Amino acid sequence: MTTLIKTIEVLGIIAFALTGFYAARKKRMDLIGVYSLGMLTALGGGSLRDIILDRHPLFWMEHYEYAVLLLALSILASLAAQDIFERRSLVNIMLALDALGLGSFSASGASLADQMGCALFVSSLLGVTTGVFGGVMRDIVCNEIPYVFQRTELYATCSFIGAWTYLLVVRSSGSDIMAVIACIAVTFALRVLALRYKIRLPI
Amino acid sequence: MTTLIKTIEVLGIIAFALTGFYAARKKRMDLIGVYSLGMLTALGGGSLRDIILDRHPLFWMEHYEYAVLLLALSILASLAAQDIFERRSLVNIMLALDALGLGSFSASGASLADQMGCALFVSSLLGVTTGVFGGVMRDIVCNEIPYVFQRTELYATCSFIGAWTYLLVVRSSGSDIMAVIACIAVTFALRVLALRYKIRLPI
Amino acid sequence: MTTLIKTIEVLGIIAFALTGFYAARKKRMDLIGVYSLGMLTALGGGSLRDIILDRHPLFWMEHYEYAVLLLALSILASLAAQDIFERRSLVNIMLALDALGLGSFSASGASLADQMGCALFVSSLLGVTTGVFGGVMRDIVCNEIPYVFQRTELYATCSFIGAWTYLLVVRSSGSDIMAVIACIAVTFALRVLALRYKIRLPI
Numbered sequence: 288m289t290t291l292i293k294t295i296e297v298l299g300i301i302a303f304a305l306t307g308f309y310a311a312r313k314k315r316m317d318l319i320g321v322y323s324l325g326m327l328t329a330l331g332g333g334s335l336r337d338i339i340l341d342r343h344p345l346f347w348m349e350h351y352e353y354a355v356l357l358l359a360l361s362i363l364a365s366l367a368a369q370d371i372f373e374r375r376s377l378v379n380i381m382l383a384l385d386a387l388g389l390g391s392f393s394a395s396g397a398s399l400a401d402q403m404g405c406a407l408f409v410s411s412l413l414g415v416t417t418g419v420f421g422g423v424m425r426d427i428v429c430n431e432i433p434y435v436f437q438r439t440e441l442y443a444t445c446s447f448i449g450a451w452t453y454l455l456v457v458r459s460s461g462s463d464i465m466a467v468i469a470c471i472a473v474t475f476a477l478r479v480l481a482l483r484y485k486i487r488l489p490i
Numbered sequence: 491m492t493t494l495i496k497t498i499e500v501l502g503i504i505a506f507a508l509t510g511f512y513a514a515r516k517k518r519m520d521l522i523g524v525y526s527l528g529m530l531t532a533l534g535g536g537s538l539r540d541i542i543l544d545r546h547p548l549f550w551m552e553h554y555e556y557a558v559l560l561l562a563l564s565i566l567a568s569l570a571a572q573d574i575f576e577r578r579s580l581v582n583i584m585l586a587l588d589a590l591g592l593g594s595f596s597a598s599g600a601s602l603a604d605q606m607g608c609a610l611f612v613s614s615l616l617g618v619t620t621g622v623f624g625g626v627m628r629d630i631v632c633n634e635i636p637y638v639f640q641r642t643e644l645y646a647t648c649s650f651i652g653a654w655t656y657l658l659v660v661r662s663s664g665s666d667i668m669a670v671i672a673c674i675a676v677t678f679a680l681r682v683l684a685l686r687y688k689i690r691l692p693i
Numbered sequence: 694m695t696t697l698i699k700t701i702e703v704l705g706i707i708a709f710a711l712t713g714f715y716a717a718r719k720k721r722m723d724l725i726g727v728y729s730l731g732m733l734t735a736l737g738g739g740s741l742r743d744i745i746l747d748r749h750p751l752f753w754m755e756h757y758e759y760a761v762l763l764l765a766l767s768i769l770a771s772l773a774a775q776d777i778f779e780r781r782s783l784v785n786i787m788l789a790l791d792a793l794g795l796g797s798f799s800a801s802g803a804s805l806a807d808q809m810g811c812a813l814f815v816s817s818l819l820g821v822t823t824g825v826f827g828g829v830m831r832d833i834v835c836n837e838i839p840y841v842f843q844r845t846e847l848y849a850t851c852s853f854i855g856a857w858t859y860l861l862v863v864r865s866s867g868s869d870i871m872a873v874i875a876c877i878a879v880t881f882a883l884r885v886l887a888l889r890y891k892i893r894l895p896i
Contacts, residue, residue: 311842317894319849320842334745339537341546343747344811351812365896405547406554423631428829430838432633436514436523443522488520490568542740544749608750609757626834635836639717639726646725691723693771 288464292391295471299388303421304329304357305381308364309372310429322361324425329357331421336396336413340403382482383475389442390449390474393418394467397450398457407454414450418474419443441481444488449474491667495594498674502591506624507532507560508584511567512575513632525564527628532560534624539599539616543606585685586678592645593652593677596621597670600653601660610657617653621677622646644684647691652677694870698797701877705794709827710735710763711787714770715778716835728767730831735763737827742802742819746809788888789881795848796855796880799824800873803856804863813860820856824880825849847887850894855880 307328311321330347337345347353371377396417400410419435419442426433435442452473457466480486510531514524533550540548550556574580599620603613622638622645629636638645655676660669683689713734717727736753743751753759777783802823806816825841825848832839841848858879863872886892 314838314842315844316838316842317844318896319894320839323842323849338541338744339548339551341544341747344809345745348745348811348815351815354818355814362896403547405551408558409551409554412557427630427833428839428842430633430836432517432519433523433631436517436519436526436631438518438520443526488522490521490565541744542751542754544747606750608754611761612754612757615760630833633836635720635722636726636834639720639722639729639834641721641723646729691725693724693768 288468292464292467292471295387296391296395298384299391300329300353301356301360302381302384302388304360305364305372306385306422307425308361310425312364312369312372314429318361318365321365322358324428325357325361325364326354327428328421328425329353331424332392332417332419333395333421335420336399336417339413339416340399342399383479386445386475386478387471389418389446389478390471391467392421393446393449393474394453394470397453397470398463398467401454401457410454411447411450414453414470415443415446418446418449438487441477441486441488445474445477445481448477491671495667495670495674498590499594499598501587502594503532503556504559504563505584505587505591507563508567508575509588509625510628511564513628515567515572515575517632521564521568524568525561527631528560528564528567529557530631531624531628532556534627535595535620535622536598536624538623539602539620542616542619543602545602586682589648589678589681590674592621592649592681593674594670595624596649596652596677597656597673600656600673601666601670604657604660613657614650614653617656617673618646618649621649621652641690644680644689644691648677648680648684651680694874698870698873698877701793702797702801704790705797706735706759707762707766708787708790708794710766711770711778712791712828713831714767716831718770718775718778720835724767724771727771728764730834731763731767731770732760733834734827734831735759737830738798738823738825739801739827741826742805742823745819745822746805748805789885792851792881792884793877795824795852795884796877797873798827799852799855799880800859800876803859803876804869804873807860807863816860817853817856820859820876821849821852824852824855844893847883847892847894851880851883851887854883 304325307325308321311324314320316324330353334345334347337343393414397410397414400413401407405413422435423433449470453466453470456469457463460466507528510528511524514527517523519527533556537548537550540546596617600613600617603616604610608616625638626636652673656669656673659672660666663669710731713731714727717730720726722730736759739753740751743749799820803816803820806819807813811819828841829839855876859872859876862875863869866872
């Protein structure tokens with residue numbers, strides 16, 4: 288079960304990085320830009336979480352495999368033809384993996400904040416911060432208004448509900464693993480439904 | 491007296507948040523964007539202060555009422571007609587409360603840095619950082635050049651002079667409360683005068 | 694030798710600040726904007742390094758002379774005619790000092806991370822972060838896509854190779870001073886060559 292959670296986290300990091308690579312390529316950046324934007328998108332939310340919660344060293348500094356893996360992937364992404372990123376099938380796979388990553392990151396933020404004794408509402412906000420701020424930083428660097436703040440298909444909302452799912456399940460069942468799985472499942476399902484039926488917030 | 495200071499702080503946070511809500515509405519963001527931008531504007535400067543000074547947990551994580559209050563206000567702000575934010579009377583009240591908040595935040599940054607033994611000049615800079623960086627982050631997210639860096643009616647300058655007022659009064663009188671009141675009064679008066687007479691820096 | 698390294702660091706900070714002053718003047722900011730942008734460019738990378746590595750107080754809070762010096766320089770920069778910044782001779786001097794600063798900052802980031810037991814690859818990334826993130830923040834505030842991520846004359850690449858030079862020399866020779874000098878020399882030489890011959894990354 289922990290292997291499954293770990294696998295989802297890695298897939299999520301890769302999906303987040305791919306959105307960063309794609310944004311960098313669209314802005315005609317070179318390898319440095321592609322790698323930096325991939326790193327920022329994939330590791331930015333978790334880094335901010337660790338800095339806010341005063342957890343040192345930051346998670347990617349302990350597991351430097353992430354940084355090396357993203358360097359290798361960013362070289363491939365820089366060599367690839369630009370239109371690969373726009374192929375319907377790849378876009379759909381990326382959206383699905385991205386939704387898994389969103390769930391996994393939301394759970395990790397809520398879980399770590401909860402373990403440090405934060406109030407439930409604060410823990411849920413830390414979950415959302417971990418899930419969405421990598422993308423926010425990506426969009427800021429690309430000189431765009433962050434996607435997640437616009438009238439989109441429930442991105443941060445899925446993360447918020449997922450984080451609350453984690454918190455309620457961990458409180459009622461006492462099982463961290465079950466809570467993480469529940470959070471990922473709820474976040475993923477909501478996000479896919481929102482994309483499929485173009486659900487947006489009414490206000 | 492401490493109740494007065496606390497009240498001013500809360501009014502300031504609300505005023506800061508309102509400028510974030512307004513900016514988000516102008517950019518046609520949904521509730522998530524409105525709430526995030528309100529939070530960033532109201533709590534961003536204080537969060538940066540706490541991270542720079544290594545104070546954990548961050549102030550809004552201990553007082554989670556702020557985050558809940560801003561969520562409620564952001565729902566109201568998302569439901570409100572857009573032109574409410576542009577009514578002359580509301581704009582004037584918001585500018586006045588914002589000036590109080592600027593004073594209150596400047597005092598808190600200078601005070602906390604001073605207590606940690608920073609040099610006077612560094613403490614004054616921390617005061618300004620606390621006062622203005624929420625607004626800087628708001629403008630960056632909105633893809634605008636920060637208002638405070640432009641040729642405006644003495645925004646950061648008021649904060650800087652207010653912070654020095656705090657530091658000089660606390661050194662000479664030994665009273666933290668008197669120094670906070672003096673800082674808020676000076677910052678507020680300067681900012682209102684600058685707005686009234688369109689005073690700007692000569693360079 | 695340490696005096697030489699210190700001198701290079703100060704020259705680098707001044708050069709970084711000048712690029713911030715220039716960017717602020719181009720955007721028609723007032724003294725507050727000029728000073729803030731100079732501070733952000735010159736001290737932002739090192740501050741981020743210290744926050745990531747949990748080093749407190751931040752380097753410029755202990756050495757507040759930097760903040761005072763940059764205030765004095767920013768007043769001069771605000772009074773100066775705009776076209777001074779565009780004079781060929783000044784631009785060349787600034788580019789040379791900036792390359793020295795890039796080397797010096799890259800060495801400091803790699804060195805501090807290495808001393809804290811980070812993996813070599815992570816230490817090299819901290820070197821690059823320290824060297825380039827001041828400029829990234831400057832460009833974000835100015836509402837531009839960061840220069841360093843675009844197809845430029847090997848800016849971050851020089852920093853990356855410089856950081857690895859530091860790490861390899863310090864491991865093989867055991868001398869921190871020699872490694873810093875080697876890092877600055879390699880970064881500087883590479884950057885100057887890249888500017889001279891318009892070398893860019895192939896991808």
